[in-house]
Amino acid sequence: xxxxxxxxxxxxxxxxxxxxxxxxxxxxxxxxxxxxxxxxxxxxxxxxxxxxxxxxxxxxxxxxxxxxxxxxxxxxxxxxxxxxxxxxxxxxxxxxxxxxxxxxxxxxxxxxxxxxxxxxxxxxxxxxxxxxxxxxxxxxxxxxxxxxxxxxxxxxxxxxxxxxxxxxxxxxxxxxxxxxxxxxxxxxxxxxxxxxxxxxxxxxxxxxxxxxxxxxxxxxxxxxxxxxxxxxxxxxxxxxxxxxxxxxxxxxxxxxxxxxxxxxxxxxxxxxxxxxxxxxxxxxxxxxxxxxxxxxxxxxxxxxxxxxxxxxxxxxxxxxxxxxxxx
Numbered sequence: 392x393x394x395x396x397x398x399x400x401x402x403x404x405x406x407x408x409x410x411x412x413x414x415x416x417x418x419x420x421x422x423x424x425x426x427x428x429x430x431x432x433x434x435x436x437x438x439x440x441x442x443x444x445x446x447x448x449x450x451x452x453x454x455x456x457x458x459x460x461x462x463x464x465x466x467x468x469x470x471x472x473x474x475x476x477x478x479x480x481x482x483x484x485x486x487x488x489x490x491x492x493x494x495x496x497x498x499x500x501x502x503x504x505x506x507x508x509x510x511x512x513x514x515x516x517x518x519x520x521x522x523x524x525x526x527x528x529x530x531x532x533x534x535x536x537x538x539x540x541x542x543x544x545x546x547x548x549x550x551x552x553x554x555x556x557x558x559x560x561x562x563x564x565x566x567x568x569x570x571x572x573x574x575x576x577x578x579x580x581x582x583x584x585x586x587x588x589x590x591x592x593x594x595x596x597x598x599x600x601x602x603x604x605x606x607x608x609x610x611x612x613x614x615x616x617x618x619x620x621x622x623x624x625x626x627x628x629x630x631x632x633x634x635x636x637x638x639x640x641x642x643x644x645x646x647x648x649x650x651x652x653x654x655x656x657x658x659x660x661x662x663x664x665x666x667x668x669x670x671x672x673x674x675x676x677x678x679x680x681x682x683x684x685x686x687x688x689x690x691x692x693x694x695x696x697x698x699x700x701x702x703x704x705x706x707x708x709x710x711x712x713x714x715x716x717x718x
Contacts, residue, residue, distance in 0.1 A: 400607025401646065403527055403565045407487060407609050408647020408676045411718040412458040414567075414609075415710070416651075416682030417447050418491035418530065421465055433695035441469045446693060447686060448477065450703035454485030456710035461489040461530050461567075461680070467521065478525035487527040489567070492517060492555065496534055505544035508533045508551055518562040528565040528609070531555040533594075535570065537578040537586045537618070545593035553597035560607055567649070567680070569611035570594050574653045576618035583615045584632050591640035605644035611680050612637070613653050614663050630666040634673070641675065649680035657684040657709055665716040678717045685709045 407414055419427065424443070425435030433439055444466045447453075460481055467490050471480050478488035494510035508531065518529065533548035552568050559566035570590040572583060591612065598605065615632040617624050624632075637648065652660045660681070667677055686706060693702035 413679035414459045418461040418463045446699045456714040459487040489528040493531040504539040522562045530567040532569040535572045549593035549597035553601035556603045557601045567609045577620040578618040643674040647676035652681040652684035661716040679713045
């Protein structure tokens with residue numbers, strides 16, 4: 392499979408979320424990726440982090456199930472063992488290269504533990520460099536906790552996401568807009584729906600005020616679920632609540648929604664995705680943008696060994712399961 396001739400923001404957004412493929416999140420920070428490597432008994436270094444991301448990208452046939460791959464700054468600037476730069480190799484393999492551009496979260500003063508995402512300083516210059524090196528899209532993640540979300544916290548994060556999205560589009564890069572309501576805690580389904588509704592309304596109000604072209608973005612939200620420490624809800628209830636919130640808050644101009652897994656088991660989020668795909672009256676394409684749900688088993692299987700075939704097959708099996716849920 393080769394990359395479609397996507398030349399506009401809208402075309403790239405449609406390519407990322409349509410056609411029964413999803414987006415692979417391989418953008419863990421150096422600190423997070425190093426910790427995961429060490430947990431598997433693999434010495435953490437720039438080389439082992441590179442080798443692991445190369446294993447993912449070069450799995451034979453990955454482009455059948457994956458439309459784009461999100462990389463961190465370190466990986467985006469590295470070369471594969473054969474000398475090709477990661478973004479160049481991704482395009483040659485039929486996968487659009489993306490880049491994570493936020494720099495993490497910090498506490499929002501006076502807001503009871505709410506967080507705000509940072510990384511706007513110098514972002515325009517960084518995006519110009521990423522665009523020159525072949526980035527097709529970018530990602531910025533805002534984080535909300537059901538227990539601490541406030542209208543001001545939602546506004547602050549919505550404002551940051553809107554500034555990021557506008558800068559991306561200015562540099563010809565599609566922004567993935569990711570407002571994630573965490574599933575940690577013991578909150579019920581209604582509390583998750585209320586928090587997700589507040590976050591999305593604030594984000595789209597800010598995007599509108601910033602003049603962002605909604606046809607050239609990808610939304611990456613959470614499924615509306617009870618907290619992991621609460622009584623579980625049925626698949627029908629989760630999908631119904633998720634669709635209700637999205638229908639109330641997401642304009643029809645948005646071409647596609649790529650759901651995050653939020654730490655839920657792969658099989659569970661695939662069931663959510665499959666049922667949501669079948670709902671009538673859905674104005675946006677729906678797909679997945681999973682990280683751990685797709686790659687954790689592959690990392691464990693690889694364990695730093697020279698042979699990568701078995702690990703790549705595990706990755707491909709997981710990606711196929713997720714993609715088939717959208718078809």
